[in-house]
């Protein structure tokens with residue numbers, strides 16, 4: 001079984017601050033981390049490796065510094081880490097991001113499970129996983145909170161606000177993880193010593209030319225949407241009786 005786990009590097013804060021002038025994220029002084037839901041997707045993928053012998057590949061799209069979370073994934077136990085990095089990918093919206101990540105999954109080949117987090121804490125759209133499933137033309141089960149195996153099939157419990165649903169699905173499938181799925185492990189000391197060595201270049205980097213994806217589907221130019229304006233709504237206190 002081959003599992004690809006998608007992970008995004010995000011600012012380490014739940015309070016994303018926006019530059020009011022430019023409408024962009026303020027990243028200065030904010031350390032970056034692996035997106036929390038992606039850590040749950042990673043933990044479950046590693047459990048599939050421990051219990052079912054799965055091969056696990058970590059995949060991230062971002063600038064070169066996104067390799068930090070891939071080193072973390074390697075030190076937690078993934079078999080391979082791939083960074084998608086190219087100036088042409090910059091400014092991608094969720095559709096273009098999904099298109100690029102899906103092209104990488106196709107290039108990896110014979111993937112049984114694509115595991116994403118439900119949502120990234122900076123962009124917050126929860127669109128990339130479902131979009132990837134559409135590009136790959138495979139079924140998707142989102143908000144996964146429990147996973148087990150039944151022969152060749154997977155038994156998946158999905159959270160919904162109306163109650164849980166249990167599905168049986170035969171791979172290939174795309175799943176998105178929520179935090180109830182598991183408690184992520186820590187990187188091992190041996191893993192840290194091995195995979196944080198700057199002399200060792202073990203992260204595979206693919207750029208635009210490696211993926212063979214259509215230029216009209218990547219980057220700012222290939223995006224169907226762009227953020228027109230980002231702002232924090234000004235809250236005002238209403239004194240007196242509420243208006244109805």
Ligand SMILES: Cc1cc2nc3c(=O)[nH]c(=O)nc-3n(C[C@H](O)[C@H](O)[C@H](O)COP(=O)(O)OP(=O)(O)OC[C@H]3O[C@@H](n4cnc5c(N)ncnc54)[C@H](O)[C@@H]3O)c2cc1C
Pocket residue numbers: 006007008009016025035037038059060061062092093094095097101115116117118119120121122123124125126127128129225227230
């Ligand atoms: C404040 C803000 C607002 C934005 N609003 C929009 C918007 O309204 N519309 C729009 O199209 N774009 C928007 N973007 C752009 C958006 O950041 C990118 O498209 C981004 O690559 C993915 O969107 P997301 O962060 O919402 O991810 P989500 O869809 O919430 O992420 C779900 C999962 O997909 C996987 N994933 C997402 N990105 C990556 C990656 N780069 N590498 C590997 N795996 C990944 C992870 O597993 C993640 O848990 C916004 C960005 C910011 C910072």
